[in-house]
Amino acid sequence: xxxxxxxxxxxxxTATMAHAQVHFGVEAxxxxxxxxxxxxxxxxxxxxxxxxxxxxxxxxPIVGLxxxxxxLYVHNKATIGDNEKKxxxxxxxxxxxxxxxxxxxxxxxxxTGPQWDWYVGNSKLYTADGLRATFEHNLISWNVxxxxxxxxxxxxxxxxSIPLSKAGKVKDYYDQVSDNxxxxxxxxxxxxxxxx
Numbered sequence: 001x002x003x004x005x006x007x008x009x010x011x012x013x014t015a016t017m018a019h020a021q022v023h024f025g026v027e028a029x030x031x032x033x034x035x036x037x038x039x040x041x042x043x044x045x046x047x048x049x050x051x052x053x054x055x056x057x058x059x060x061p062i063v064g065l066x067x068x069x070x071x072l073y074v075h076n077k078a079t080i081g082d083n084e085k086k087x088x089x090x091x092x093x094x095x096x097x098x099x100x101x102x103x104x105x106x107x108x109x110x111x112t113g114p115q116w117d118w119y120v121g122n123s124k125l126y127t128a129d130g131l132r133a134t135f136e137h138n139l140i141s142w143n144v145x146x147x148x149x150x151x152x153x154x155x156x157x158x159x160x161s162i163p164l165s166k167a168g169k170v171k172d173y174y175d176q177v178s179d180n181x182x183x184x185x186x187x188x189x190x191x192x193x194x195x196x
Contacts (some may be wrong), residue, residue: 037052049076
């Protein structure tokens with residue numbers, strides 16, 4: 001009897017996976033990021049940025065669980081001190097577990113998962129007071145977000161990225177390491193997805 005039940009469960013799971021809905025699309029949005037410092041020696045203001053790139057979504061139709069992933073170009077700004085501003089470009093790969101509720105024509109979703117960023121710009125910024133900010137090339141963070149599904153093809157959502165690794169550190173002009181100040185990048189995102 002147990003073998004029959006196990007077979008039926010496996011057959012049902014296989015059939016469900018075979019009917020998983022996979023959609024390709026594009027994602028674009030705006031972000032507000034803020035650098036935070038491990039020591040209170042600098043002020044950092046909120047800076048705006050943008051991101052865009054292709055996206056893939058897969059959902060199991062019965063339970064609404066699924067995954068999504070994207071390959072994004074991200075352009076942000078960083079502000080250190082009063083006048084030092086830096087444009088920062090990343091290649092970003094977010095991978096989320098998601099839960100869809102309601103039909104695609106009008107429903108909601110929640111998503112969470114890790115995000116990897118690869119910084120592709122100049123890793124150094126010299127400040128007016130002789131300090132140097134050095135930015136890491138590999139970052140990891142954790143996304144938490146939710147949104148609306150609209151008109152079968154559109155999704156409008158918001159998310160927050162919790163930094164799990166430092167974005168960089170501040171050293172003096174002579175590269176002394178005795179007084180490093182670690183930098184973390186906190187980011188809010190408003191995103192619009194269109195699936196074909």
